[in-house]
Amino acid sequence: xxxxxxxxxxxxxxxxxxxxxxxxxxxxxxxxxxxxxxxxxxxxxxxxxxxxxxxxxxxxxxxxxxxxxxxxxxxxxxxxxxxxxxxxxxxxxxxxxxxxxxxxxxxxxxxxxxxxxxxxxxxxxxxxxxxxxxxxxxxxxxxxxxxxxxxxxxxxxxxxxxxxxxxxxxxxxxxxxxxxxxxxxxxxxxxxxxxxxxxxxxxxxxxxxxxxxxxxxxxxxxxxxxxxxxxxxxxxxxxxxxxxxxxxxxxxxxxxxxxxxxxxxxxxxxxxxxxxxxxxxxxxxxxxxxxxxxxxxxxxxxxxxxxxxxxxxxxxxxxxxxxxxxxxxxxxxxxxxxxxxxxxxxxxxxxxxxxxxxxxxxxxxxxxxxxxxxxxxxxxxxxxxxxxxxxxxxxxxxxxxxxxxxxxxxxxxxxxxxxxxxxxxxxxxxxxxxxxxxxxxxxxxxxxxxxxxxxxxxxxxxxxxxxxxxxxxxxxxxxxxxxxxxxxxxxxxxxxxxxxxxxxxxxxxxxxxxxxxxxxxxxxxxxxxxxxxxxxxxxxxxxxxxxxxxxxxxxxxxxxxxxxxxxxxxxxxxxxxxxxxxxxxxxxxxxxxxxxxxxxxxxxxxxxxxxxxxxxxxxxxxxxxxxxxxxxxxxxxxxxxxxxxxxxxxxxxxxxxxxxxxxxxxxxxxxxx
Ligand code: GAL
Numbered sequence: 001x002x003x004x005x006x007x008x009x010x011x012x013x014x015x016x017x018x019x020x021x022x023x024x025x026x027x028x029x030x031x032x033x034x035x036x037x038x039x040x041x042x043x044x045x046x047x048x049x050x051x052x053x054x055x056x057x058x059x060x061x062x063x064x065x066x067x068x069x070x071x072x073x074x075x076x077x078x079x080x081x082x083x084x085x086x087x088x089x090x091x092x093x094x095x096x097x098x099x100x101x102x103x104x105x106x107x108x109x110x111x112x113x114x115x116x117x118x119x120x121x122x123x124x125x126x127x128x129x130x131x132x133x134x135x136x137x138x139x140x141x142x143x144x145x146x147x148x149x150x151x152x153x154x155x156x157x158x159x160x161x162x163x164x165x166x167x168x169x170x171x172x173x174x175x176x177x178x179x180x181x182x183x184x185x186x187x188x189x190x191x192x193x194x195x196x197x198x199x200x201x202x203x204x205x206x207x208x209x210x211x212x213x214x215x216x217x218x219x220x221x222x223x224x225x226x227x228x229x230x231x232x233x234x235x236x237x238x239x240x241x242x243x244x245x246x247x248x249x250x251x252x253x254x255x256x257x258x259x260x261x262x263x264x265x266x267x268x269x270x271x272x273x274x275x276x277x278x279x280x281x282x283x284x285x286x287x288x289x290x291x292x293x294x295x296x297x298x299x300x301x302x303x304x305x306x307x308x309x310x311x312x313x314x315x316x317x318x319x320x321x322x323x324x325x326x327x328x329x330x331x332x333x334x335x336x337x338x339x340x341x342x343x344x345x346x347x348x349x350x351x352x353x354x355x356x357x358x359x360x361x362x363x364x365x366x367x368x369x370x371x372x373x374x375x376x377x378x379x380x381x382x383x384x385x386x387x388x389x390x391x392x393x394x395x396x397x398x399x400x401x402x403x404x405x406x407x408x409x410x411x412x413x414x415x416x417x418x419x420x421x422x423x424x425x426x427x428x429x430x431x432x433x434x435x436x437x438x439x440x441x442x443x444x445x446x447x448x449x450x451x452x453x454x455x456x457x458x459x460x461x462x463x464x465x466x467x468x469x470x471x472x473x474x475x476x477x478x479x480x481x482x483x484x485x486x487x488x489x490x491x492x493x494x495x496x497x498x499x500x501x502x503x504x505x506x507x508x509x510x511x512x513x514x515x516x517x518x519x520x521x522x523x524x525x526x527x528x529x530x531x532x533x534x535x536x537x538x539x540x541x542x543x544x545x546x547x548x549x550x551x552x553x554x555x556x557x558x559x560x561x562x563x564x565x566x567x568x569x570x571x572x573x574x575x576x577x578x579x580x581x582x583x584x585x586x587x588x589x590x591x592x593x594x595x596x597x598x599x600x601x602x603x604x605x606x607x608x609x610x611x612x613x614x615x616x617x618x619x620x621x622x623x624x625x626x627x628x629x630x631x632x633x634x635x636x637x638x639x640x641x642x643x644x645x646x647x648x649x650x651x652x653x654x655x656x657x658x659x660x661x662x663x664x665x666x667x668x669x670x671x672x673x
Contacts, residue, residue: 001031002373003136003295003332005067006352008033010058011042012341018058021339022065024358029370030067033338034297035059036125037072037142038104041079044121052128059134068136070297070334071129073224075118076142077104086113091148095196098150103345108148109213109220110156122224126231135235138228139297143242143264144217145249149193153216158188160212175485176204203401204486210397213248222257238262240297241288243281245400245412250393251288252433261289264298264336265325275601275618276420278321282328283419287391287431289329291382296325298336301362302350315361316649319369320616323635323651326376327603327614328383333373375634376653381607384659386589387446388432389418395453398486399478405508407527409478414451418476421580422448426591428603438465446472446587448580452479454486455496464500468560472587474579475501476567477528493530494566501566502536502557509547516572517546519553523575529553530568537566554579596625600646606658613654617646631656 005025010018025033036043036055044050062069083090083101089111092098099106107114122140129135147153165171169185178184183202185191194206225237236259241251243263255261263285267277285294299321302313322333340351352366396411422429432441434449435458441447447466452459452475459480467473480496482488489495492504509529511517516524520542529543532552536559539552555566565583584590592613593602599619605612613631617623624645631640631654646652 001377002326003032003334004028004370004373005030005033005338006301006335007037007298007337008035008058008339009038009337009341010035011039011054012344013339015057017339018061021353022061022067024353024363025067025338026065027358028352028363028367029373030338032068032070032136032332032334033062034070034072034139034334035062036074037139038074038077039072040074040077040121041081043074043125044079045081047081047085047117048120050124050128052124055129059129059132063132063134067134069132069134070137070139071125071132071135072139073118073122073125073141073228075121075140075224078107078114078117082107082114082117086111086117088150088152089114091146092150092153094149094194096149104142105146107146108150108152109146109217110148110152111150112152115220115223118220119223119227123227123231126228130232130235135232137236137238137260138225138232139262140221140224140228140237140239143240143247144221145242145244145247146217147213147248149195154192156216157193157209157212158191160215161191161208162188164208164211175487176202176208177487178202200403201401203398203403206401207394207398207486210248211250211394214250214253214393217249218254218257221254225257236260238295238297240264241285243284245396248397251284252391252393255288255290261285261294262297263288263294265296266298266300267321272599272618275321275324275616276423277416278324279328279423279601280416280419282325282330283429284391284431286329286383287433291430293329293331293380295332295334296322296330297334299325299333300350301335301352301366314649315365318362318365319372320618320649320651322369322373323614323653324601324603324616326379327601327605327616327653329605333369372635375637376612378610378634378655379605379607379612379653381605381611383428383430384592384604384606384611385428385430386444387422387427387429387448387584387587388441388444389415389422389429390434390447390449390452391415391431392434392452392454394484395451398453398482399451401486405510407510408453409451409476409528411451411453414476417576418448418450418580421577422584423601424577424598425581425584426593426596426602427584427589428592434459434462436462438462438469441466441471442469444471446474446584446589448474449479449497450476454482454484455480455489456484460496463497464559467500467562467564470561472562472583473500473564474567474583475564477505477530477569492533497564497566498535500557500559500564501555502534502559502564503552503555503566503568504533504535505530505568506533507531517548518544519569519571519575520544521575523578524572525553525569526572527570528568532566532568537564540565543569593625597623599623600625604659609658610655611658613644613656615644615646615652615654617648617650617652620648622647627654627656629657
């Protein structure tokens with residue numbers, strides 16, 4: 001059964017509203033709600049004094065209505081008494097400003113008082129509700145990601161560094177390049193978080209601090225997980241991942257510690273960019289889940305503009321984007337939030353029950369989606385993808401350093417561009433961890449590597465072995481330039497991938513804003529350019545004018561049984577897409593439904609005895625997509641002979657015979673639930 005529901009905040013409402021809520025949940029087909037996410041001051045109004053009676057009643061009410069609870073630990077929002085008693089646990093910015101109570105997430109995760117208080121409330125909840133029949137899963141905290149630069153953080157950072165460098169200060173000095181600007185450390189006590197400083201900070205220190213934060217936050221999460229598991233061993237534990245540049249969390253590593261990957265997805269914009277972003281976030285979630293299923297924990301039931309205030313959306317979008325997540329492996333569609341808050345910082349945030357109440361277009365769409373989702377209960381199995389895009393959170397962190405060759409790629413933008421180009425071409429892709437080894441990559445015909453700035457020896461080996469064994473690889477500039485510490489790999493760029501690419505770059509030659517240079521074949525390069533020397537590769541495209549006229553811009557290298565392409569410049573959109581069309585076709589990677597009209601997304605999930613074809617019509621007119629062999633359309637319940645027609649803005653899900661085509665992934669690591 002797919003989960004359906006949203007964040008329910010009974011503490012914001014009188015109890016008569018709870019009863020109406022639960023009746024409306026039944027009407028809407030809600031199966032699961034997230035409860036208590038920000039309820040710490042209601043559960044523990046004074047230190048160590050718990051008031052569970054209201055939560056008892058709320059959970060009993062849910063249980064009576066057959067709705068299950070995704071019960072949260074409320075540790076993302078410590079109560080006022082906590083901040084007053086422990087001012088040292090309030091977070092300090094890099095500029096040295098200590099933040100005050102008044103919003104949420106105001107704590108230092110390394111402060112002992114915070115960890116102690118968080119463990120106490122988590123443990124109390126665990127014991128109180130371990131056997132409650134409504135309990136379906138634990139939701140630890142909310143969107144981990146808060147950083148701090150205080151003295152507690154400094155101590156924890158030093159402890160982390162001592163572990164990372166095996167107590168070898170010389171190794172840290174070497175990794176951080178402290179010979180530069182007289183930064184050599186003679187004792188661990190001299191090391192601090194990267195606080196505001198006079199001029200450029202040390203990039204290796206910044207990178208290690210982001211890694212430390214990810215690990216420290218994870219340790220806090222695992223402390224709670226262990227308490228919850230000890231009280232309720234059979235109940236899965238998750239936390240909702242936020243995906244944004246400010247989040248110092250290596251989700252791939254975190255996923256190993258959780259029973260279920262859950263994400264919050266807030267695409268921006270009302271047009272196709274939101275549909276692409278939805279696919280991007282869902283594909284990332286599946287990557288973190290090891291190719292298995294995961295859960296969409298939050299999305300907004302309306303478009304949000306920059307400040308997350310709702311604006312009207314086209315009818316059908318709510319269901320269509322929800323199905324985009326299910327198509328890519330989500331076990332359900334959850335929202336933030338159930339009922340729109342009357343007051344508080346997010347009082348104008350969209351909700352399943354808007355301020356105007358249930359007699360609204362949004363609630364009617366919520367009910368329609370809830371009525372239809374159970375028809376997809378049979379859907380399962382891996383998503384078919386023959387191509388993969390490399391994902392590497394630490395490269396994104398390293399590329400945030402302010403003094404890289406300018407303008408260094410924006411990691412998120414570079415990866416999204418690559419994913420979006422495949423999406424527009426109708427090609428479903430996975431994300432991949434290059435360090436996972438050539439065996440993990442072997443199922444892909446094509447591997448795309450944008451802005452993978454850092455590469456250690458494991459990455460070098462697995463990429464080389466992947467291509468040697470017949471894989472096709474495309475690497476974009478500024479990948480493999482540095483080692484895992486961010487130290488430049490010497491002898492020519494892109495150090496880590498030089499051998500497999502058969503090139504040696506001797507100079508960066510970025511272009512000033514607005515300037516372009518012509519390429520052979522009619523395209524242009526902008527922003528970035530490099531002086532490429534061939535070392536086994538052949539040139540496919542050359543710079544046609546400017547400083548590098550006549551030199552290679554895009555190259556191809558036959559290596560072992562595969563081939564490796566290098567793109568040394570920022571291609572204009574048409575050339576970028578033309579290049580991807582060329583490499584996908586050379587690698588034998590086809591769109592899932594080559595005849596699908598533009599704007600119609602088709603994704604295949606492969607079960608043991610059947611496949612399910614998700615057809616999402618993002619256009620404003622009906623669209624027909626061939627379904628060879630026919631099948632049954634589950635969403636509306638109709639037989640399909642050889643094609644399915646989907647009305648404007650709607651979606652269809654066709655059960656069809658298994659297709660043995662390329663890219664079917666055979667592994668899935670479903671756990672929990
Ligand atoms: C999420 C967060 C929710 C709510 C929502 C608003 O990131 O987890 O608590 O703030 O954003 O869009």
